[in-house]
Amino acid sequence: MATRVRLTAAERGEEVLRAAVQAFGASGYEGTKTDEIARMAGVSQPYVIRLFGTKQQLFLAAVQSVCERIEQIFREAAAESPELRSLGHNYERLLSEPELLLVLLHGFSASGDRTIGDCVRERFGAIYTLVRELTGATPQEAREFLATGMLLTVMSAMQVLGPNAIPLPWAQELQSTFGNDNE
Amino acid sequence: MATRVRLTAAERGEEVLRAAVQAFGASGYEGTKTDEIARMAGVSQPYVIRLFGTKQQLFLAAVQSVCERIEQIFREAAAESPELRSLGHNYERLLSEPELLLVLLHGFSASGDRTIGDCVRERFGAIYTLVRELTGATPQEAREFLATGMLLTVMSAMQVLGPNAIPLPWAQELQSTFGNDNE
DNA sequence: CCTAGTTGTAATCCACTGATAACAAGTTCG
DNA sequence: CGAACTTGTTATCAGTGGATTACAACTAGG
Numbered sequence: 001m002a003t004r005v006r007l008t009a010a011e012r013g014e015e016v017l018r019a020a021v022q023a024f025g026a027s028g029y030e031g032t033k034t035d036e037i038a039r040m041a042g043v044s045q046p047y048v049i050r051l052f053g054t055k056q057q058l059f060l061a062a063v064q065s066v067c068e069r070i071e072q073i074f075r076e077a078a079a080e081s082p083e084l085r086s087l088g089h090n091y092e093r094l095l096s097e098p099e100l101l102l103v104l105l106h107g108f109s110a111s112g113d114r115t116i117g118d119c120v121r122e123r124f125g126a127i128y129t130l131v132r133e134l135t136g137a138t139p140q141e142a143r144e145f146l147a148t149g150m151l152l153t154v155m156s157a158m159q160v161l162g163p164n165a166i167p168l169p170w171a172q173e174l175q176s177t178f179g180n181d182n183e
Numbered sequence: 184m185a186t187r188v189r190l191t192a193a194e195r196g197e198e199v200l201r202a203a204v205q206a207f208g209a210s211g212y213e214g215t216k217t218d219e220i221a222r223m224a225g226v227s228q229p230y231v232i233r234l235f236g237t238k239q240q241l242f243l244a245a246v247q248s249v250c251e252r253i254e255q256i257f258r259e260a261a262a263e264s265p266e267l268r269s270l271g272h273n274y275e276r277l278l279s280e281p282e283l284l285l286v287l288l289h290g291f292s293a294s295g296d297r298t299i300g301d302c303v304r305e306r307f308g309a310i311y312t313l314v315r316e317l318t319g320a321t322p323q324e325a326r327e328f329l330a331t332g333m334l335l336t337v338m339s340a341m342q343v344l345g346p347n348a349i350p351l352p353w354a355q356e357l358q359s360t361f362g363n364d365n366e
Numbered sequence: 367c368c369t370a371g372t373t374g375t376a377a378t379c380c381a382c383t384g385a386t387a388a389c390a391a392g393t394t395c396g
Numbered sequence: 397c398g399a400a401c402t403t404g405t406t407a408t409c410a411g412t413g414g415a416t417t418a419c420a421a422c423t424a425g426g
Contacts, residue, residue, distance in 0.1 A: 004374095006372090006373060006374085006423085007373080008372085009372075012374090027295055028213065028293070028295075030214040031212075031213040031295070033412085033413065034413075034414065034415090043374075043375090044375050045413085045415095046374090046376085046377095046416080046417095047375075049414070049415060050374090050415095054415085055413095055414065055415090106292055108341055109211050109288060109340060110214070111340050111342060112209055112211075112214070120341060121341050121342075124341065125352075128353050128357065129353060139357060139360045140363055143334065143357050144327070144331075146334055146357075147327075147330040147331045147333065148327075150333035150336070154288075154291045154307075154333050154336075157291040157292060157294050158294045158303060158307065159294060159304075160304060169308075170308040170311050171308070174311065174325075176322070177323040177326045178326075180323055189392065189402090190403080191403085192402075192403070195403080195404090216384085217384065217385090218382095218383075218384090226404075226405090228383090228384080229384090229386080229387095229404090230404060230405075232385060232386085233385095233403095237384085237385085238383095238384065238385090
């Protein structure tokens with residue numbers, strides 16, 4: 001019971017959204033239960049639904065949220081040094097918040113749902129465009145950059161990347177190549 | 184009703200497995216219902232369960248199946264020309280059976296489940312090793328190759344790739360870069 | 367202070383889904 | 397033939413999970 005704090009709906013909504021990002025990142029759209037998100041946020045399950053209307057809308061909000069954060073990180077990195085190379089070097093920032101790429105991945109996976117698919121397509125396209133605008137990269141350079149990001153994403157999902165990763169020889173070998181940008 | 188054919192359990196199991204690959208590829212692990220797979224295969228839902236024991240085991244069988252097929256395609260391509268470049272050129276073969284990469288993607292997404300995670304990690308590691316053995320590529324070259332594959336995979340999931348894809352400017356621009364292997 | 371609005375919960379619903387059990391129909395082989 | 401086995405279904409269950417409703421508790425402002 002302790003201290004029962006009362007927040008505005010907007011504030012509570014943000015806390016629920018943060019919990020949702022974590023939960024969806026870990027278990028995906030279909031795999032995550034609204035009750036789980038509710039417990040993480042310290043509220044009741046019906047309240048989660050009332051705040052966002054629908055589990056689907058909550059997931060969409062989570063996708064929007066992580067995409068905005070990803071774009072923010074890219075913008076910050078480009079402000080320091082507007083070259084593709086330095087953006088790539090800053091993948092570490094993305095990996096330090098693994099839920100970002102994980103939610104995006106689960107968005108891809110759930111693209112079969114029309115509404116979610118529309119959202120994810122638009123957001124991914126915007127990220128591609130942003131990368132090109134920030135760095136002046138050619139389409140092919142941007143493609144290679146995003147491809148690397150996608151490999152990092154699936155390796156995160158497989159839990160073979162990062163500090164508390166499952167150590168596997170092939171994964172460590174792969175990870176060791178990420179510093180070496182050729183050329 | 185037409186002709187009610189009776190097959191051996193092994194034969195029927197293969198048909199169910201084929202249906203499962205299609206269904207899981209489209210809707211993912213949690214998102215696919217065993218009843219849907221049953222209808223696709225033309226059998227009853229309980230029979231699907233009896234043939235494979237569990238939905239999870241059926242999904243694992245689907246992952247194993249697509250990974251074997253992927254490895255087979257790589258081996259065939261390498262037999263024609265054992266260079267990484269020509270393997271890459273044969274991504275078209277993979278994309279002509281979109282369910283292959285899609286099931287793999289949903290495997291990544293479902294890696295939170297221990298059993299599925301173990302399976303996917305082992306299989307992906309085997310593919311990485313196979314690519315290196317077939318082509319003699321360095322870890323970094325293999326990494327770039329796999330990264331490209333992962334981008335193709337997520338673009339397939341977003342349905343912005345291939346013949347009946349949703350046409351989006353950014354996606355078409357990206358797709359046009361795939362022929363040009365730099366160097 | 368007291369009414370109107372806001373934040374939040376408890377109770378409950380109901381559709382769905384994986385799984386089990388019991389049984390029917392076909393096949394094989396001595 | 398007929399007993400033993402295999403293939404397949406129907407009926408059904410038990411649990412779950414998202415959503416709705418009604419209500420409680422707190423807050424603000426006139």
